[in-house]
Amino acid sequence: MHALHLFIFTRRPRPSSSHVFCWKSDVSSSYGSTLRYKNVERMKPIGKHSLLGASGEISDFQEILRYLDELILYDNMWDDGNSLGPKEVHNYLTRVMYNRRNKFNPLWNSLVLGGVKNGQKYLGTVSMIGVNFEDNHVATGFGNHLARPILRQEWHENLSFEDGVRLLEKCMRVLLYRDRSAINKLQIAKITEEGMTISQPYSLKTYWEFSAFENPTQGAVGSW
């Protein structure tokens, strides 16, 4: 089980009217306190319109991917011009997570589901106990505490894609400095009406020469 942070936010590029999303997550997975795997894709496309990101128990995430695979398969088998969009998938996941919680056998994940369908953008989250909501920006785990305050200050409706990436990188850098289970290897996903792309893993530039990082325990009484 690993407690990884992942966060996503949405914005619309001017002047085009199509909606674009931006997501980031790092690619690590821990085994207890051991940072065991360093190349785990925690974001996956679902159907034509959605992207799912998860933190928590990776095996449960894989199970959820199997459920969604079956869901999308049956949806495609209708072959009738209708398709499940991000809102439908999000609500389906909410039902699954909440039902498992009620049986005292939860899927130990925090999920983020976003996408664009027919020009409508959607971003939502579901927790392992079935709490779900939509917002303009969401995060899991530490991201809620460290990244969302930044996003609350700096997110606005008309962010361009490049500015969005920069904002997310700012948030990820904070998480990298402060979350011990984070590694400096992350992916970014871009979702538009036309489709989605997940980047190859890359690293952020970090700076460790801050004077506060030297003698960090200077002012801490009783520390060594």
Place this chain on the structure above:
Amino acid sequence: MFRNQYDTDVTTWSPAGRLFQVEYAMEAVKQGSAAIGLRSRTHIVLGCVNKANSELSSHQKKIFKVDDHIGVAIAGLTADGRVLSRYMRNECINYSFTYESPLPVGRLVVQLADKAQVCTQRSWKRPYGVGLLVAGLDESGAHLYYNCPSGNYFEYQAFAIGSRSQAAKTYLERRFENFTDASRDDLVKDALMAIRETLQGETLESSVCTIAVVGVGEPFHILDQGSVQQMIDAFEIVGEQEGPAAEPDAAAGQDASAEPEPEQGAAAGEGVAPMDI
């Protein structure tokens, strides 16, 4: 259709490859009072004739709301129709609960058809004796479907089922090319005209028929008697004005529904010109 030795069981084929019980079930639909449906790109209108058992009783409900975006009109065994409506409502509500999204009507009619098919292939069941005109919206727009007791379903621009539906079908066949881009109100007028065709001379009044509408931005609802009567009065007056072209005698403007009615009925019977508004 005559009795024969292959029509006892629904699971018995005739040598000609027919399932007579299924065909008899379709006969039941033809005996029910008429129901019609027509659609444009954005709206669908359902209409039915209200038949009461006797003067003392009320008429049977033949149009049911299934969800905000789907409604159904039935003809045949109304009890079977009610049961199927309950099934449809259940499916819609379950889908909405799971996906927070309306069930596409195209998927609902397939489920309904598959349910009807089961009854044509079990020796301990009988086919549903009701035909359903399902009106609904999905991602690709407005749709009208007809579901048979046989388990078949078809999509229509306009259709009529039940007794004397052929008269309505003839009217609809003449007019259907205009429906795609028609306004909602014109669609309702056409529905009323089609219903009038099935009445074969009886007066068209709001007490005799029920009209329901569903469309983009307009949830399924049954129009109240007052509005229906207003629309009847409106187009009958227009009909009256066209009347002099066909029959110089029908000059009385005021009593639209009362005494010029027989002439109007006659005009409707020969009636190509007044209808082509």
